[in-house]
Amino acid sequence: MRVVLAEDLYLLREGLSQLLRAHGFEIAAAVESGPELSAALAEHRPDVAVVDVRLPPSYTDEGLRAAIEARRQVPGLPVLVLSQHVEQLYARELLADGSGGVGYLLKDRVLNADQFIDAVNRVASGGTVMDPDVIAKLLANRPAAGRIDQLTAREREVLALMAEGRSNAAISQRLFVSEGAVGKHTASIFTKLNLSVSDDDNRRVLAVLAYLNSLRSQA
């Protein structure tokens, strides 16, 4: 699988390259600035891009903007965005086109190599991965909002894990329950949130996030 990597810190760039190579990825390009990233994305059309939000020359949200622009030109281009801090604002912008294949993680998550590689793989295959911090903020700030209210504590846990892009199997492992029980929970969540059931991993995350987002924007 071919990866374009954009990160301005040399050490971190090399570390990420090594980590990805060690897990069988091919580094098509490892760049250190926004313009280079745009060029590399256009040239290599990678299977997945791993992008730092803040890049030279402006050291603002150069990376994020380059990624969103690239996804505008190549819809569904899988992009995993890394940052030192997570903002719901950025998460919404990344999800705005609704075509999946998006990830948004804290750089800290790189420390757990297995989880990080798993996230890269899920993004590459069109899934959506949101950092638990983003999900936590979305859920925490609206404890009394509408239908979310009706969820049990367990269902909320499941919803949060679902929003991180995990499959029922992964959730069942995480919560130490059977996969069937998770299935029941998700079905119940969908009913309570008034969402039609779908097997598609990606759509279900998008639906959940769209629901949470709309909850905030409509009010």
Place this chain on the structure above:
Amino acid sequence: MKALAKGAGLFGLAVIGFLGSVLVIASFAPGFGLGMVFLLPAPILFARKAAGLARRYTLAWTGVSIATPYTPAPPPPVRQPDGWYRRDRQLYRKPWLPSMMANLDWLLGDNATWRDLAWMLLSPFTGGLIAVLPAALIGAGISMPFWLDQRWAGLLAGALTVLIGLFTAPYAVRVTARFNKRMLGGPLLRSDVDDPRAVAHPMREWFGRALVPVLKLAVLFLTSILGVLVFAATVAGLVLGYGLGLFFLVPMVLEDLRWLADWRRSSLAPWTGVSIPRPYRPFPEVPRSDDGLYRVGKNLYKTHRWAMFAQRALWLTKDPATWREVLWRGTDPIIGGLIAGVPVLLVGYGIWGFALPRVVQLLFDGHSGAWYGHVAGQAWPAVPVGLLLAWVGIALAPKALKLHGQWSKLLLGANTDAVLAQRVEQLTVSRAEASNASAAELRRIERDLHDGTQARLVALGLSLAAIERLMDTDPPAAKELIGKTREAAATALRELREVVRGVHPPVLAERGLVDAVRALALDSPVTARVSTTVTRRFPDPIEAAAYFAVAEALGNAARHAEAANVDISLDETDDLLRIVVRDDGHGGADPGRGSGLRGLARRLGIFDGTVAISSPPGGPTELTMEIPCASSLPRTSTS
């Protein structure tokens, strides 16, 4: 007919109130006069009963509800552990004396008490009287045919008068009810009293437009006359002070008589549309030298008291604004009085000197000499000339108001020196605050890094050393330790992120103020909407200050006001960044009490920004922050 009965009832209430007030005032004589204060509470409580009666029946008869405006009664005195009752700095054996004194303070200190009394005294002759006027008209109308000479004319006039009485009865009742509400309902906002239908009436509007400037001028005219007394006192004080050596009189007359000018600047100037800032220099501190003496000018003083006196005298006499104001005290009665007086006199004399007496003479066929109602001995031009004069007065009034404001500003406003002196003072204060705040901020960051991140990195290094040692001897333990080390690294990162967010939020650096505020709104536990017309970036320090100010305001809305919705608007209007944060919480925020609001003002004060808060009890709370942002700021380093 019903309105007539109600009117009679309202008048009856007024009469009862008046009789009550006679009793109350009679009982005040020994209470205040002979110091028998224990006689006071009972009659006041009785007066409240009479006022309460009026409130109840005004509501029952007219539907106008009147709030009960009294402050709550004080709690009974509490017995202290040592068995005494305490009030202020005095101890009592028994509770009744402190209790009575608390009651006295409560009753006499409540403005509502005095408004009640004023209503009782005045009502039968003013507001209450209006209620029975229609009935009186009807009575007069009925009796007219019997005492007028011409029977037919009398019948006609009588019938007309009765009709007018019947027609005006409901209005009279309403006027009285509103009078009662004004007097008995505590301090009111205008909007509580005026019903919007009446305000929209064009006739009333015209009257307001034409008469309000004249009335304002009349008040200004009266204050100008009052100025004669102030000026006389000033001259007396200066003559005695400098002439007879009674120096203590000088600062007294100079500063303590400033109230008239202050009043003109603060409350009357807004009428004229001319704003006049207070021009006096700020009172300088008295420095104390190492040997413990206070220094004022070239003199040293042993005691603080004398130093303060000398400083005050010096401060007053060296300030040109003082002498400009003294000049104003002398000239305003003449010039200000002339500007304000001419239109007022035109209107007053036109109506009451010419037109009205003539009308009265025509109606009642009386003769009141050749002065009233006559122009140069002729009767016929009285009405037209009178009305013409009044019209000229009304037409002149707005211009006279403006002119009066400019006149006030001429001597009461600040000249360049005073403006600069005030500016220097203001900048000194805000610079001190800014450097204190940033020093405190740096200390906090240092502590966070020292106790948090640094400590964690040390632990990380120790763990790595341990892993190095265990690697060969006990690989499973080493592996476990590696996991823990990774967690420690993650924690260190998380803490560091919090520190960074407190220093300069990353989203602010990446996106600028508007998006940073949007991010704040998204993270806020309340539903916050952001609307903006801002398109450009502002200098970094301004953005940071504005960001933290909004964060504070949002936090307050959620924490203190328990709001559910917040609207944040950011607008740039000619060289000004205006941020309005409006919530639907329960309001009642006190700008004097909250340290958060003071911090906010301090934060923005560095950039000459201002904070204004409007937070009536019950909400909504609206916080308006304005930061001038066009001026090219001196380069400020935030690193």
